[in-house]
Amino acid sequence: MGSNFKSVGWMVASVSAGAAVLSGAGCDTVRAPNSPRIDQLPTSQYPKVTIESRELADVLAVNPGSVTVTPGDSSRPMDVSVGLRSLADNSMNVQYRFQWFDESGRMVEEEQFKQFLIPPRTEQRLRSNPMTTKASDWRLQVRSARTVR
Numbered sequence: 113m114g115s116n117f118k119s120v121g122w123m124v125a126s127v128s129a130g131a132a133v134l135s136g137a138g139c140d141t142v143r144a145p146n147s148p149r150i151d152q153l154p155t156s157q158y159p160k161v162t163i164e165s166r167e168l169a170d171v172l173a174v175n176p177g178s179v180t181v182t183p184g185d186s187s188r189p190m191d192v193s194v195g196l197r198s199l200a201d202n203s204m205n206v207q208y209r210f211q212w213f214d215e216s217g218r219m220v221e222e223e224q225f226k227q228f229l230i231p232p233r234t235e236q237r238l239r240s241n242p243m244t245t246k247a248s249d250w251r252l253q254v255r256s257a258r259t260v261r
Contacts, residue, residue, distance in 0.1 A: 155217060158251075159251075160179070160194075160250065160251055160252060161174050161194060161196075161251070161252045161254065162251065162252070162253050162254070163254045163255070164253070164254065164255035164256065165255075165256065168206070168254070168255070168256055170199075171198060171199045171200040171204070172196060172197070172198060172199065172206075172230075172254065173196075173197045173199055174194060174195065174196055174197070175195055175197070178194070178195035178235075179192070179193070179194050179195070180192070180193045181193075181250070183248070184241075184242075184245050184247065184248070185245070186245055187245070188245065189241045189242045189243065189244060189245050189247060190212075190241060190242065190247055190248065190250070191239070191240075191241040192210065192239065192240060192241065192250050192252075193237055193238070193239040194237070194238045194239075194252055195235045195236070195237055195238075196208075196230065196235065196236050196237075196238055196254065197233075197234065197235040197236075198230045198231065198232055198233055198234055198235075198236075199233065200232055200233070201232050201233070202232055203229055203230065203231050203232055204229070204230050204256075204257075205227060205228075205229055205256070205257035206227070206228065206230055206254055206255065206256060206257055207225040207226060207227045207228075207254070207255050207256070207257050207258065208225065208226060208228075208238055208252060208253065208254045208255075209222065209223040209224060209225045209226065209252075209253050210223050210238075210240040210242075210250055210251070210252055211223070211250065211251045211252075211253065212242035212244070212247035212249070212250055213247060213248070213249040213250065213251070214246050214247060214248060214249075215248045215249075217249070220242065220244055220246050220247050221242045221243060221244055221247060223240065225253075225255070225258075227257050238252065
């Protein structure tokens with residue numbers, strides 16, 4: 113009886129595997145590209161300041177009232193200043209860059225990351241302006257410092 117049970121089990125497994133092959137399960141014969149999922153966060157609600165990791169976000173703070181934006185015009189670019197405050201008890205090396213967008217939301221300029229040391233429990237002002245007068249909006253990215261090789 114033990115050998116009949118093993119035979120029946122083997123037959124069920126073989127039939128199941130055969131059915132999977134015949135049904136095309138796991139076979140992508142079209143080779144279609146992967147599609148992204150739909151972003152539920154509207155562009156209008158995307159944060160102006162983003163911090164790369166949860167760990168870094170836990171020790172850095174931005175007071176929205178300390179953000180100053182001087183709009184540009186046809187003769188001079190806009191100017192942005194953001195206060196970034198450390199909540200940590202130790203100094204941190206961080207990097208930041210500003211991205212600049214036109215009135216249609218297209219990126220018109222992206223700065224290289226700049227590195228700085230933020231002392232414990234202090235605020236540092238991050239200030240920049242684009243090289244173009246076409247920019248009318250901005251974002252600031254902050255991340256842990258990295259060594260460029």
